[in-house]
Amino acid sequence: MHETALMENLIRIAEKAIKNHPVKQVTAIRLSVGKLANVMIDALEFAYDAYPKSDPFKGAKLIICETPILAKCETCGKEYPVKQFPFVCPVCQSRYYTILQGDDIYIESLDYET
DSSP: OOOHHHHHHHHHHHHHHHSOOOOOEEEEEEEEEESSSSOOOOHHHHHHHHOOOOOTTTTTTTEEEEEEEEEEEEOOOEEEEEEEESOOTTTTTOOOEEEEESOOOOEEEEEEOO
16 A cells, blocks of 8 residues: 555655745645556545644644646647546547546645644
């Protein structure tokens, strides 16, 4: 279960992000998780709940937004949302594409009180 290690790294990144700010309490951590990020949302939530949090993260909610897959056709240039495999351009039927969105995970924002 790599979600535990992933959550540990995300908490460290969040701690660094608030280090030089007058934060009393983090109330929410908002994550963006792409559908192609190879992350199980339930396991990530479980890892967050189980992770020992120190002040100011105690009591902070984890809010996860799943990012849809967006691709760009290498043949005709059309950008299109991907609904299913295989990825096929809806305009020219090409299978040559670049993923623009949906394969990453990042902290979208931190909500906090000062």
